[in-house]
Structures are given as C-alpha cells and as structure tokens.
Amino acid sequence: MTASASSRLSIDDWTERALALLMDEGVGAIKINRLCRELGVTKGSFYWHFADLDAFLAAIAEKWCAETREALSGLSELHALPPLERIRAMALRLIDDRSWSVERALREWAKDDAKVAVVIVEADQFVFELVQAALLELGHSAQDARLRAGLLVYAGIGFAHGQASLPQPTADDIENLITFLSSEAQP
Amino acid sequence: MTASASSRLSIDDWTERALALLMDEGVGAIKINRLCRELGVTKGSFYWHFADLDAFLAAIAEKWCAETREALSGLSELHALPPLERIRAMALRLIDDRSWSVERALREWAKDDAKVAVVIVEADQFVFELVQAALLELGHSAQDARLRAGLLVYAGIGFAHGQASLPQPTADDIENLITFLSSEAQP
DNA sequence: GGCTGACCATACCTTAGGGTATGGAGTTAT
DNA sequence: ATAACTCCATACCCTAAGGTATGGTCAGCC
Structure with a gap:
C-alpha cells in the first residue's frame, strides 16, 4: 500500500503522497520537486501525469472530496x-x-x-x-x-x-x- | 492616521500596513516588494528599518501582541x-x-x-x-x-x-x- | 527482430521574491 | 557651511520553484 508494486507511478501514487504531505505540513508543503524526491522520480514524470500544478492540486482535491463524501455516506447508516x-x-x-x-x-x-x-x-x-x-x-x-x-x-x-x-x-x-x-x- | 504627516516612514507605518494586509489576505500576502509599492517606497527603505523579513514579522507580531494584550486588559473592567x-x-x-x-x-x-x-x-x-x-x-x-x-x-x-x-x-x-x-x- | 507508445531523466528557461552594495538627498549639529 | 547622520533610490545578486524541450528506456505487440 505504501508504494505500488510496479516501478512506474500512477496518478493515485502522486495524489496519495500529496494528501499525506497536506495533512502533515499543510498545503504549503506541496512542492513538485519535493514530491519527486520522495517518490524517487524527477519532474519529467510529474509533467507527464499532470499538465501543471493547478491540475495536480485539482486532482488532489478531487481525490479527497471523493474520500470524504464516501466517509460521510458511510455515516448515514447511523440513522438506525x-x-x-x-x-x-x-x-x-x-x-x-x-x-x-x-x-x-x-x-x-x-x-x-x-x-x-x-x-x-x-x-x-x-x-x-x-x-x-x-x-x-x-x-x-x-x-x-x-x-x-x-x-x-x-x-x-x-x-x-x-x-x-x-x-x-x-x-x-x-x-x-x-x-x-x-x-x-x-x- | 492613514499615513504619517512626514514624508519619511516610521517602523509603525510598516507594521501597521502589514497588519492590514494580514487581516485582508492572510500572512501569505506579506511581501516586501508589495509593501514597498503600497507605501510608495523601495526596498532600500525597508532594509534600513528592518534587518530582514524575520525581523519584520517579529515586529508585526510584537505590535499585534501589544494591541491585543491592551484590548484584553481593557475587557478586564467587565468584572464590575x-x-x-x-x-x-x-x-x-x-x-x-x-x-x-x-x-x-x-x-x-x-x-x-x-x-x-x-x-x-x-x-x-x-x-x-x-x-x-x-x-x-x-x-x-x-x-x-x-x-x-x-x-x-x-x-x-x-x-x-x-x-x-x-x-x-x-x-x-x-x-x-x-x-x-x-x-x-x-x- | 523491430516498432510504438507509455513513462521517465536531463538540461535548461523563467519568474518571483529575499537580500546586498552603494550612492544621493535632506536634515541636524557644531 | 560643512561634517555627520538619517532615510531612501537604484542597481544589482542569488535562490527556490514552476515550467518546457528533448532524448532515453522498457514493455508489449506485430
């Protein structure tokens, strides 16, 4: 779960790592170079997966939103x-x-x-x-x-x-x- | 009150303007160049008054802390x-x-x-x-x-x-x- | 075996923003 | 009036960080 089996990275690998960073040090800690370093990769990889920083942040937001909505719907069963x-x-x-x-x-x-x-x-x-x-x-x-x-x-x-x-x-x-x-x- | 009468700036002129900026747009909006522009001055002035950004932020913090403490002590009279x-x-x-x-x-x-x-x-x-x-x-x-x-x-x-x-x-x-x-x- | 496309490395450009060096204008003291 | 000090303008440098261009490597397919 910490890293996908493949040596190649997926979009989820990026957003997942970014979300972890976001929780630990805030949105200001999300830097492309840093993420590349932590993922053992260079910017070439980043800009293949994402158009730019904004697109990346949008992807992160999307992922978090989806997760949160799911968590909330999970709470709906409390109605019982x-x-x-x-x-x-x-x-x-x-x-x-x-x-x-x-x-x-x-x-x-x-x-x-x-x-x-x-x-x-x-x-x-x-x-x-x-x-x-x-x-x-x-x-x-x-x-x-x-x-x-x-x-x-x-x-x-x-x-x-x-x-x-x-x-x-x-x-x-x-x-x-x-x-x-x-x-x-x-x- | 908006600007001191003198054409020269004082430390308070800087911190005051910075605090206003802080309220409006957050701490991230405090940039030296921007403050210079808004105060009609250049960086030469800034670095005469303050050693560096950290010293400036410290001065802002100091000013706000003093103001807040005063406001709080003003509230002490509520004890009546x-x-x-x-x-x-x-x-x-x-x-x-x-x-x-x-x-x-x-x-x-x-x-x-x-x-x-x-x-x-x-x-x-x-x-x-x-x-x-x-x-x-x-x-x-x-x-x-x-x-x-x-x-x-x-x-x-x-x-x-x-x-x-x-x-x-x-x-x-x-x-x-x-x-x-x-x-x-x-x- | 060779082709193609997905994925990434390398090298470079550009901008924003902090910081510095130096000189000049205005003011004050003597 | 002139020396000295205060306050600021101008012109730089340096770094971090986003962004781009181009070439290389590996997998899978024909």
Whole structure:
C-alpha cells in the first residue's frame, strides 16, 4: 500500500503522497520537486501525469472530496441508531485526533480552492443536520434544535483549530456535554 | 492616521500596513516588494528599518501582541458587571464581524510563529476564564462551568473559521444561547 | 527482430521574491 | 557651511520553484 508494486507511478501514487504531505505540513508543503524526491522520480514524470500544478492540486482535491463524501455516506447508516447515540457518534467524531490535522489543512486550503470549500461546507452541513434531526426527534423545538446543533458543530470546528490552548475534553466531558445538549429547555 | 504627516516612514507605518494586509489576505500576502509599492517606497527603505523579513514579522507580531494584550486588559473592567452581562459581552465579541479575519489570519500565522501562538492562547484563556468565573458566580458547579465555558469559547473559534457554511446566529440566537448556557443543570 | 507508445531523466528557461552594495538627498549639529 | 547622520533610490545578486524541450528506456505487440 505504501508504494505500488510496479516501478512506474500512477496518478493515485502522486495524489496519495500529496494528501499525506497536506495533512502533515499543510498545503504549503506541496512542492513538485519535493514530491519527486520522495517518490524517487524527477519532474519529467510529474509533467507527464499532470499538465501543471493547478491540475495536480485539482486532482488532489478531487481525490479527497471523493474520500470524504464516501466517509460521510458511510455515516448515514447511523440513522438506525437512537437519537442520543447519533449525537454521541458525531461528538466523538469531532474530538477524534485524526481529524485535527485534516481539518486545519483543508480549511486553509479551502480558502483558495472553491471545490474544496464546497465539500467542507457539505461535511459541516451533514453533521449539523444529523444532530439537529436527532434533537428534533428528542422533542426539542425547531429553534432549540438549531441552536444546540449549531453550537456543537461550531465547537467541533473550533476544537480542531484551537492550539490546545484550552483544557482538552475527556470522555467524561463528552458524556456531560451530550447530557447538557439534550437537556430539556427551560422556560 | 492613514499615513504619517512626514514624508519619511516610521517602523509603525510598516507594521501597521502589514497588519492590514494580514487581516485582508492572510500572512501569505506579506511581501516586501508589495509593501514597498503600497507605501510608495523601495526596498532600500525597508532594509534600513528592518534587518530582514524575520525581523519584520517579529515586529508585526510584537505590535499585534501589544494591541491585543491592551484590548484584553481593557475587557478586564467587565468584572464590575453582573455575570450574565459579562457572558453576553464575550458572546457578542466572538460574533463580531471584525474579529473573523483577524482570527483566521492570526491562527494560521501562529502555526509558524511561537510568539503569536502564545498570545492567541492567552486570549483564548482569558475569555474562557472570564466566562467560567461568571458561571461559577451564577452557582454552577466547577465541572459544569468548565464544560459550558469551554463550549462557548470553542464555538466562537469555530465560528470564526467556518466558511459561513452553517446558519449565522442572529441577535436572538445569542440571547437564547446565553439563556441556554446559564440554564440550571439537570440531575 | 523491430516498432510504438507509455513513462521517465536531463538540461535548461523563467519568474518571483529575499537580500546586498552603494550612492544621493535632506536634515541636524557644531 | 560643512561634517555627520538619517532615510531612501537604484542597481544589482542569488535562490527556490514552476515550467518546457528533448532524448532515453522498457514493455508489449506485430
């Protein structure tokens, strides 16, 4: 999986390596020469597979978008679970370590790439609507569900971007958070 | 205020212009040549005032840090207000339009500059502790205050980074949010 | 065996942007 | 007024990084 069996490279070999780089060091680390070095190849290879840097970045975006959309559709099966479980799944997902670097790198990238921005929005919307629906199912008012779902999603985004400046939530905190978010509204 | 009266430039003229650029287009837009053009000057001037780019960025960071620290200490006088008002002030600050671009640009910059990162953390902590203290004053448990204050601050950070993907909170939403955050804990 | 096309190496060009050396104009001190 | 200092213009250099042109190598096919 780390490298294809063939000595020749495929488009996926390039985009895969670039995505790894993107996660680790941000979009600024994607340099043609560097990728060539890491893949044991020269620019001749790169420009055979891709017209230019923009085309390459577009290919990377495309690959990531596809992967993300697939991951999201995988989450759709959560509809079978009870509402609270769905919210818990989303909350845990927002806390997941692996998401951090992806989040930060991609949102930074989305600033320059409309296509990436669209998928970011899609992902946010997906989580938001899922939580909102769960809260509605629990009997909350429309306004209440909207507010609380928005709060959770925004907090998740913020958590990904905070530089560990604030106390990291524990598993207990998550439980309390869910309890709080699903608590009855007071008049 | 837009330009100093003298035809000669001061260090503040440079850092001020750079900060404006930083807010508008991010740290990547800070180029020496461009700043020279916008200030109607050449690189000879720049390198008289600053040793190199790093020194310049350090000066910018220093200026922004000073300004931010001052703004934070200005907020300290909120201690006189009742708890709910303090929370409202913080919530409104997190929503403030002007904060967005600053937030995003600076957090991106903080990734590379430890000094900037420190002040970002300070600012986050400041708001967090203020909200937490207000909640404690309102009779919430330590755990509860920590959870809710963290939720608000993280949501604020997330709001600054979200690409307007989710519904923008209205003034009403803020009021409901404060009511929710300060609502009694349920057993 | 030789041909063809996929895949890559080598060498080079070009631009952007940081950095330097030097001189000149304006100001201030003596 | 002239020496000295401040502030800036001009003209360079250097490097990184995207991009191109061209030739070479290996696989598979006839």
